[in-house]
Amino acid sequence: MMRRILVTGATSMIGAALIKKLIENGDKVVAIVRENCTKLSKLPNSQQIEVVSCNMDEYWKLTDKIEGTIDVAFAAAWNGTRGSSRNDHGLQADNLKYNIDLLHAVVELGCRTFLTSGSQAEYGEWNEVCKLREDVVPHPNTEYGKNKLAFYEYAEKYCYERGCRLVEPRFFSLYGPYDFEGTLVMSTLKKLMGNEPCDLTKCIQQWDFLYIDDAIEALRLLIDNSECSGIYNFGSGYSAPLREFVEKMVQITQSNSILNYGAIPYAETGMVNVNPNVQKLLGIGWQPKMSFEMGIKEIIKNIVSVQSLVS
Template identity: 35%
Template sequence: MRRTVITGPTGVIGHALIDECIRNKVEVYALCHPGSKRMADLPSHDLLHVVYVDISRLSDAGNMIPKEIDTFYHLGWTGTFGDARNDMYLQNRNIKYALDAVELARCCGCHTFVGAGSQAEYGRFEGKLRPSTPAFPESGYGMAKLCAGEMTRMQARKYGMKHIWARILSVYGPCGKKETMVMSTIIKFLHREKPSFTKGEQVWDYLYAKDAGGILFALGGEKSVDGKIYCLGSGLTRPLKEYIEKIRDAIDPSLPVGLGELPYSPEQVMYLCADNTDIIHDLGYEYRYSFEEGIKETVEWCKSRMMAH
């Protein structure tokens, strides 16, 4: 891989993927929303080229990108949090944008298309998530991701393009959105506030962003299998309350934790874990970070951001 295009580059996963590309001396064309407030988080590097284009107008980028691109990563998606996840018209538009991404990939001469799916495609399931696990999404977001994965696969096949769909579980790290459990918890602890939680009995799989970036980079290479779905997670689980306590301990072990102060939601997922057999077998990927190591780096990043502001 020599050149790649990335949509959604300013998110936690996009940022980590860019770092991984640069580390491997791969040239990146990052398609950014005009006026994005998160642009400042992108690194300044000769290998990184920012192209301003709205996700609804991806075809406009055709004349701004060279025609010799190897891999196209489609991470961009609108309406990922809150009520927007069940805005069916908005989520339906995301399916079109995903297909537009395949068209742009073809225009750029890409041989590989990697799309970002989600655990939400499965709905609730008590067991390790595998590509073969039945998918019964319960949100418009999950339904649209499932549909986008299937449609982009067919479209890529029509163009003779390799297609990889990465169903991504819970990723945390620098540049993560403040609405996520990990980032909101870090921010509250750093402000010496007591965050409120459920009992934290959910059994969960968390993947550090740098490992997510490393896996996605590998998926865009030669070792991944065309047409395959890969579940991106650490493959390791702990009760959520243990993760919360580890976050607290990385900041100040004496801080109070409000476990049990909130009820579980009716749609609460109680078990989440990826079967990462294919990631290890196909890619030969070796995980680089424990949760403790990832949280330490994330806390330091949050501290630096607070000092900067």
């Protein structure tokens, strides 16, 4: 049976990749984009996609903009996910309100499976050596993390009362082509390819990278399996000191860049590990297929391809 799946943040790395997978599976997609969106080229050219323009502050109008019912919704849109915006109280409170409006609208449209786009920021700092499990008591220390968690807790009660299944993939460190250029992987990789010096932290914190295609396959399984609910940590399951991943990028690029470890100090709050326990996700039959090395090579192919088109 063909499902109708709504996706906000449709042109983001996660949103666009998920839409591509859903279309391959034969689903119909309602892609929610901002007014005057300039990134529509990221979406597949398919008759299975219906594009609806709607800014976040007007999500409450979606019941008027969308005809028919929605089976599944994935909420990927959230403003201010990086830099100082993560501690902008007003901005993050607006995100909470707009996503609550979205939840109300899609449930009114018949949605019976709702997926949030969770974040490791909901847990707060993790300085322990052991891997972080979903049942850890969260202590978010940014406005971003606090409001993400508040949305999940609101949705948990709201969905339960209305018979809507709630799933929250909590993303730790995704990477892949078309990722934000300021991430550690993207910014460091481009410097390495140009043999430029790289200023880094000591890179001794534990890290876990998950390639976008593996994350999307996990999302598909969570959507398809009606028995799945609650929080699922998203990581590859392999963690190591961050320096190991940097050195792998150096080997792959054969770079002559100077690596200035320790040039960037850790935050005043201390070093933070990105080290999720993913046993719950593995328990639904998912297994990551892309090693870090394979993922980096795919990103390099994409960078070279884009550069050749520009030139």
